[in-house]
Amino acid sequence: MATAISANKAELLAIANSVASEKMIDKAIVIEAIEEAIQRAARARYGAENDIRAKLDPQTGDLRLWRVVEVVEAVDDYFKQVDLAAGQKLQKDAKIGDFIVDPLPAVDLGRIDAQSAKQVIFQKVREADRERQFEEYKDRAGEIITGVVKSVEFGHIVVNLGRAEGVIRRDQQIPRELMRVGDRVRALILSVRRENRGPQIFLSRAHPDFMKKLFAQEVPEIYDGIIEIKAAARDPGSRAKIGVISYDGSIDPVGACVGMKGSRVQAVVQEMQGEKIDIIPWSEDTATFVVNALQPATVQRVVIDEDDSRIEVVVPDDQLSLAIGRRGQNVRLASQLTGRQIDIMTEADASEKRQREFVERSTMFQEELDVDETLAQLLVAEGFGELEEVAYVPLEELAGIEGFDEELAEELQSRAGEALERREEAARAERRDLGVEDALAEIPHLTEAMLVVLGKAGIRTLDDLADLATDELIAKKRQDNRRGPARAERAEDRGGVLGEYGLSEEQGNEIIMAARAHWFEDEPQVGEAADADPAQ
Numbered sequence: 200m201a202t203a204i205s206a207n208k209a210e211l212l213a214i215a216n217s218v219a220s221e222k223m224i225d226k227a228i229v230i231e232a233i234e235e236a237i238q239r240a241a242r243a244r245y246g247a248e249n250d251i252r253a254k255l256d257p258q259t260g261d262l263r264l265w266r267v268v269e270v271v272e273a274v275d276d277y278f279k280q281v282d283l284a285a286g287q288k289l290q291k292d293a294k295i296g297d298f299i300v301d302p303l304p305a306v307d308l309g310r311i312d313a314q315s316a317k318q319v320i321f322q323k324v325r326e327a328d329r330e331r332q333f334e335e336y337k338d339r340a341g342e343i344i345t346g347v348v349k350s351v352e353f354g355h356i357v358v359n360l361g362r363a364e365g366v367i368r369r370d371q372q373i374p375r376e377l378m379r380v381g382d383r384v385r386a387l388i389l390s391v392r393r394e395n396r397g398p399q400i401f402l403s404r405a406h407p408d409f410m411k412k413l414f415a416q417e418v419p420e421i422y423d424g425i426i427e428i429k430a431a432a433r434d435p436g437s438r439a440k441i442g443v444i445s446y447d448g449s450i451d452p453v454g455a456c457v458g459m460k461g462s463r464v465q466a467v468v469q470e471m472q473g474e475k476i477d478i479i480p481w482s483e484d485t486a487t488f489v490v491n492a493l494q495p496a497t498v499q500r501v502v503i504d505e506d507d508s509r510i511e512v513v514v515p516d517d518q519l520s521l522a523i524g525r526r527g528q529n530v531r532l533a534s535q536l537t538g539r540q541i542d543i544m545t546e547a548d549a550s551e552k553r554q555r556e557f558v559e560r561s562t563m564f565q566e567e568l569d570v571d572e573t574l575a576q577l578l579v580a581e582g583f584g585e586l587e588e589v590a591y592v593p594l595e596e597l598a599g600i601e602g603f604d605e606e607l608a609e610e611l612q613s614r615a616g617e618a619l620e621r622r623e624e625a626a627r628a629e630r631r632d633l634g635v636e637d638a639l640a641e642i643p644h645l646t647e648a649m650l651v652v653l654g655k656a657g658i659r660t661l662d663d664l665a666d667l668a669t670d671e672l673i674a675k676k677r678q679d680n681r682r683g684p685a686r687a688e689r690a691e692d693r694g695g696v697l698g699e700y701g702l703s704e705e706q707g708n709e710i711i712m713a714a715r716a717h718w719f720e721d722e723p724q725v726g727e728a729a730d731a732d733p734a735q
Contacts, residue, residue: 215230215255227257228324229323232323234255236320237255238252241253245266245303246278248276251264251267252264252267263302264304266301266303267279268286268289269296270282270283270293270294270297270298270299271296283295289301329397332362332400333391336391340388341412342387343386343412343413344388344402345384345385346358346359346360347384348378350380351380354369355368356384358402360400363400366401367384367386367402370405371389371402371404371405372404372435373405373436373472373474374435385470386409387403387408388401389401389402404435404471406433409471410439410441410467411441413470414428414441414456414467415428421456424446425447426446426455427443427444428441429443430442430536432532432535434528435471435474436471436473436474437475437528438476438477438532440476440532440536441456443480452481453479464476479492485510485537485539486501488536492536492537493514493530497514498518498522499514499546500513501513508540509539510541511542511544512541512542513544513545513549514545514546515545515546519543522543557579560579560584562575563586567614567618568618577600586615590612590616590619594608622648626651627640629651630647630650633659634654635654635659636660636661639653639714642713643706644706644710649697649700652696658696661714664711665714665718667711672707673697673702673703674695674698695707
């Protein structure tokens with residue numbers, strides 16, 4: 200492209216065809232890139248202020264070059280405008296407002312022009328190639344793909360996927376797995392992102408879905424939908440658990456995944472560098488599934504706290520270390536598998552906890568209800584743990600306790616109501632001492648006790664509360680689930696300010712929106728400003 204453009208018809212078409220074929224992009228995109236490159240070269244020759252266009256015929260290779268000018272009464276821009284007389288010289292029937300095409304002769308591309316044109320073409324082709332890669336892979340997240348290790352940079356593995364490149368970041372690799380340049384590798388397409396430097400294809404060999412997809416490749420029943428992997432959890436390179444269910448009563452889901460002499464599961468284990476896999480039957484019953492998930496440990500009792508999404512599991516003394524696993528691995532994987540926090544404790548731990556809770560609740564009832572120890576213990580033994588339960592339970596349920604009558608039940612409910620009012624009044628006084636505005640007490644779902652917690656957290660005005668996100672307000676605490684009673688002392692609090700109160704996401708949203716309502720009260724309504732009298 201260093202000689203006259205008019206003499207390079209065949210060469211221009213050959214370049215377009217070659218680049219389109221090599222990069223697997225539309226030939227029209229390459230033609231457009233060539234046209235833009237020629238336009239730039241022509242503007243450099245005739246003046247950058249001119250509106251110069253180029254058109255390359257994709258069939259013949261003919262190139263047309265022209266300048267576009269507008270016919271105007273008074274010329275302001277001599278490069279892009281002409282008066283009526285000059286316009287009619289270019290086109291006889293020209294009139295004011297018309298845009299006229301002024302043909303230009305072919306230009307010779309010098310060395311600098313040719314280099315500039317080459318850069319423009321390369322840039323356009325590169326952008327088109329990146330877009331082609333993104334479109335090809337954007338909908339393939341969740342698939343397993345095979346590639347060849349191209350390089351290892353700062354611990355991240357760059358994989359050649361054929362027509363694109365992917366990267367396995369360090370945290371998505373199987374620990375202690377050694378990858379060398381040229382090795383073939385299978386990985387899960389985790390995500391595809393459009394970035395300035397081109398589409399980034401992130402791969403993973405550590406994600407639980409990678410294991411699921413491997414099983415789908417090895418177990419035809421999973422691929423056919425007869426067996427489903429309902430849950431999966433991994434400690435990459437060490438151990439994993441999957442919960443499986445069969446929709447055909449004649450097929451054992453665990454046996455199908457294991458295969459003849461373990462052939463199917465071994466194929467997955469080898470791909471995951473010897474990672475041990477526990478295959479357990481999935482169950483809709485949470486307690487049953489938890490017992491299965493903690494295999495090979497034996498479980499004596501499961502106590503589920505539905506409100507707090509936590510489960511207490513009691514095991515024999517000799518099963519404690521097995522249930523917890525090395526460095527808490529077994530209980531951690533079981534917790535991930537079930538989606539619940541699991542607390543492991545021995546029978547002695549459980550008994551000690553029950554006794555401690557029994558004493559605490561009995562003492563609370565003695566003090567708050569002004570009853571003797573025997574009556575307080577009887578309430579706890581019947582399952583009452585909070586004043587609210589005594590105050591608001593149906594009267595006949597309370598009166599139905601052995602040794603109780605309706606008169607005693609009414610008295611207990613009356614005392615419980617008075618105790619709750621005392622608590623509320625004490626909390627209200629403390630809240631006001633903390634400087635929490637009364638306006639916050641008008642917001643739905645917030646009790647005086649909650650307002651005290653907010654005040655201690657520095658949230659004292661409507662604006663303070665309105666600035667919070669819902670998660671910052673209600674998210675539950677994440678706690679260490681390795682061991683029983685001592686766990687809470689080592690808990691890492693990452694919850695919301697009111698996380699301990701078990702508010703739902705819907706309630707949290709209502710609280711935040713109510714706190715923000717005053718932001719919009721002073722805004723003028725639609726049409727209000729327009730209707731106002733400017734003189735007022």
